Each structure stands twice: as structure tokens, then as C-alpha cells.
Amino acid sequence: MTSGLHHVTAITRRVQQNVDFYAGFLGLRLVKQAGGAEDAQQLHLFYGDAEGTPGSVVTFLVWQDGAPGRVGHGQVAEITLAVPPQGIGTWLQRALAARVPVEGPLREFGESVLRLRDPDGIIVKLVGVDMPAAAALPDPEAPTRLRAVTLYSEKPEATAEGLARFGYRPARREGAVLRLVSDSDAVDLRDAAGFFAGIPGTGTFDHVAFRAADDAALEATQRHFAALGPTTIHDRTWFRSLYLRDPAGLLIEQATDGPGFAVDEDPAHLGERLMFPGQSPDRAEALRLMLPQFSRPGEERPPMRDLPFVHRLHHPEDPDGSVLLLLHGTGGTEADLMPLAHQLAPRATLLGVRGRATEEGVTRWFRRLAMARFDQDDIRAEARAFDAFLDGALGGYGLDPARLTVLGYSNGANFAGAVMALHPGVIRRAILLRPMLVLEDLPKPDLTGLEVLTLSGDRDPYGAYAPALNDWLAAQGATLEARQLSAGHELGAADLDIARDWLATLRA
Secondary structure (H helix, E strand, O other), X not given: OOOOEEEEEEEEOOHHHHHHHHHHXXXXXXXXXXXXXXXXXXEEEEEEOOOOOXXXXXXXXXXXXXXXXXXXXXXXXXXXXXXXXXXXXXXXXXXXXXXXXXXXXXXXXXXXXXXXXXXXXXXXXXXXXXXXXXXXXXXXXXXXXXXXXXXXXXXXXXXXXXXXXXXXXXXXXXXXXXXXXXXXXXXXXXXXXXXXXXXXXXXXEEEEEEEEOOHHHHHHHHHHOHHHOOOOEXXXXXEEEEEEEOOOOOEEEEEEEEEOHHHOOOHHHOOOOEEOOOOOXXXXXXXXXXXXXXXXXXXXXXXXXXXXXXXXXXXXXXXXOOEEEEEOOOOOOOOOOHXXXXXXXXXXXXEEEOOOEEEOOEEEOOOEEEOOEEOHHHHHHHHHHHHHHHHHHHHHHOOOHHHEEEEEEOHHHHHHHHHHHHOOOOOOEEEEEOOOOOOOOOOOOOOOOOEEEEEEEOOOOOHHHHHHHHXXXXXXXXXXXXXXXXXXXXXXXXXXXXXXXXXHHHHX
């Protein structure tokens, strides 16, 4: 029977720091980067030995600037990577030199252990044990494979019984932790009865995966755990797998060893291309623009500034110096408008910004009191913060304010209009899609030199509020082109065509 760990998956909120730690500091190989699995708009990174051998792989779902989770029962809590026994001292020196939080060496289950914390606060233990790599990395001190994972369970007996299906048997106990061993590695099962339940989010683990020889083994597991609920076998391109939750709520995956990460890339170039398994070319291109970019260790990287708003830059391959600053609609993110913006200006640098207000869990730019009534103090406070953000972004990223165009949709367009009124001169050019006027006490600044395109929809329930914004912009001296489309609140091809022509006219 094939047994042992296949991989473990966690969630990170900062992709560059994650790559720097796992591929840079630890020296694991980035063997695959993928996007769009299960229709998710997230980047998925896979690290492992030189070939991404099952049992060596640690993966991360990238929730860029996402909310942190909480470690508790029903979760993987820690991972342990094997390093050569003589390498513990070297790794302690490396951690201290790199200012990586570290404790130890300690003794756990008779083994010498260092406890590190990655940039998200995840505990990564290095244990000095003789477990040679199936495909060795260039650094002789590099981690060789997964030694163990630590699971927090409020029903440890039931969890242990379920893990027997994957080849694990009790070995020894230290305090509240029972070590279960397979023929190749271990699971440390902690009795977490009375602990808080885990909450998914960044800085936590999503699941642990165990090895299966083939599809027949997956089907047998599916039948064995049928009483826990229905499961589906998924084709992940590089392996096939199924998921289940054990009686304690732990998310467990079983995955086949093959076909492996080299099925769609040359083994010498694993992880060098962003892959979109199962996605259409159009969807893949949209995801390519929306997913966060990163640099590998040793590569030149653009700066990332700490500014008042969560934001993301997308750097095109052949930038022309122009910038599109993107303000999403209600419930959106800093990446939502990037596909549209790239079609408008393929060579523009894209700066997506995330609003800081929330309404029933969805993101906005300011608080809403009713359908067409808004918190005026909140609008003014957020506009001041945005003024400071834009000043920092222009200087911090070396952006040319004369070549910056704001692209706002719905709530983002409304916010852009408020910023124009409250901080004249901050925005010099804007495309406002489905906008309305949100300020009640309107200032009367001189907006001479401001160039604005507004696109409203004749079937948009908010469309009746657009003329007031257009009238105010024109009265203050802005150069305005206002168009009404045969459309609702949604965006369509006409929006793209008109906005693209408008930008081209300004450039000409």
C-alpha cells in the first residue's frame, strides 16, 4: 500500500515574501505556479525538491492582502521539514542572519528541532534526521522532504482511526501529542479539545494530502469514507485527488503520485511559466492580469510601498510610461478592472486600489446609508486618505502624474468624482463608468484642465443620478464627454470601445 504525505497546503497574504522565504531562504524549488483551479481567482504556488516529488511538496494559495485566519482545532497547525542531521547548526546561523524568528534547537520525539516562523507566522520546523531526498536540491543542507505535520483535533481518537486508512499507526506520545507513523513519515496528532476552532484565512493551513498509488486507490478511499458525506475525484493535471472532512472537521485530501509536475513542463524548467489548467485562452489571459506578480530569488524586483490603501501593480512586458489607476465597484477588488484596463491600454502600468469601507462583508469606498444617500464624513475622510495614497504612490513608484488616468466603475467612479471635488488637481484625467454624484454639500473648485469621460446606462437604476454629476463637472470647467449607452449597470463592449477611442484621441 502506498502511504505517507503527498503535500500540505497553506494560505499566504504576501506572495513576494512567501517566495523569498520558501524558494529563497529555505531553498526549495518552485516547481509549479498555477491559477484558476476550480474557477478560483487565486495564484497557487508549489514548492518541493528538485522534481516536486510527492512527500516533499508544500503549496500555497495566495490570498494577496487577505484577512488573517486563526489556528485552532480542525486544522493543520505546523509542518516539519527534514534537513541533514549535521545541518541544524547551519540553519540556526542562517535564521539568525536572515532575522527569521527561530526557537531551539529543541528535542521533540528524540529529534533535534528548530522552530521557525514564515512571513505569515506559520510554524515551519526543521528537524535533523537522515531522510535523503528523492531528487536532491543544489544546496546540500536544503530540506529533503516533509518529515511530519501537526494536526489539532478535538476528536483525536476518531482522527487517528481515519488516518489508519492512509497507512498511519500509533508510535509514541509526548504530553498531549500522539505521533503516528507511516513507512515514510509521521503525523503528530495533538488533542485540542477545549481549544478554539480554527478559522480559515492567511497564515493558516488549508489541508493536508496523503499519497495514493492510482485512481483505484482513490475510489477505494471514496467508498471507505462514504458515511462522512459525498466526495468527488478531481483532475488536478499533475495528480488526481479527492477531499473529505474527518469527524473533527479536518480537511484531508488524497492524491495520486502521478502523472507529476513534468507532465506539462520540461523538468529543467519546472515552475517557470504560469499555468492555467482547464481554462479557456480568454479566461487565462484575464487571470494572468489579475493574479499578483512576483520575482524569483536573485531577480530584480519592483518596489512595494506601505501606503494607506491596499493596492497592486501590474507591470506590462513593454511599458510606455502611461498609468491606469483602477477603482473597483461595490464588492470588487484591486484586480477586478485589470482585464478591462489592459484592453484599453495594453502598454500601461496598472495600479489597482482596494476600498477600505465594507458593507455586509463586501468592499466599498465609503459607507452607504441608503440606495442614494451616503455618509458624507466618511467620503471626506477617505478622500483625504486617497490624496495621501496617490502622493505616496506617484513618488514611491516613480509614476508620471501627467500620464495617469483614473478608471472607476460604479462605487469607484462615484469616489473618483468626490475626490475631484474635494481635492482638485489630484485627478487630472478620468473615465467614470456608471457614475453618480454622492456629495451633498458641493464645493465649487476650478476644474479647468480636468478631462473626464462619463458613461451611463439608460437602463441603469442609478442612471438617473448621473446627469447631476455631469452638470457639476461642466459647471466647474472640466472638459467633459458624457455618453449614455443602451445598457444597464453592467459593462459591455460599447464601454470598452468608447473609452479606448477617447484615450486614443487624448494621446493624439
